Amino acid sequence: MKMFKKADIILGVILIIICGAAFFIAGLGGEKGEAVRITVRGQTYGVYSLFETREVKIDIGGHHNKILIADGGVSMVEADCPGKECIKQGRISRINQPIVCLPNQVAIFIEGKGSEVDAVL
Secondary structure, eight states, rough: OOOOOOOHHHHHHHHHHHHHHHHHHOOOOOOOOOOEEEEEEEEEEEEEEEOOEEEEEEEEEEEEEEEEEEETEEEEEESSSSHHHHHOOBBBBBOOOOETEEEEEEEEEETTTOOHHHHHH
């Protein structure tokens, strides 16, 4: 069994610190949003301020979704889709953090100054 030298241990600790800092910074990435754009079947359903408390209910094509906008964030709180992955995505508040309900074709995007939607369902 090979023993680690002191330099190996120091190098390992430094690499762990650098990787941890990179993941922490990446998690903070994306600027805070100002508005929420909700699309249904690729068409804009509505655009709402991220700073007003609002509940948006979508009942289209026999499908149901409920979205909660509050405290600078947005989350999908109800959906009749199987799996409920859109609800499990949790609350988002930064640009480039979408919530998507694929079975119901509902998407939530955070927008800010100069932001653009990259894709439409």
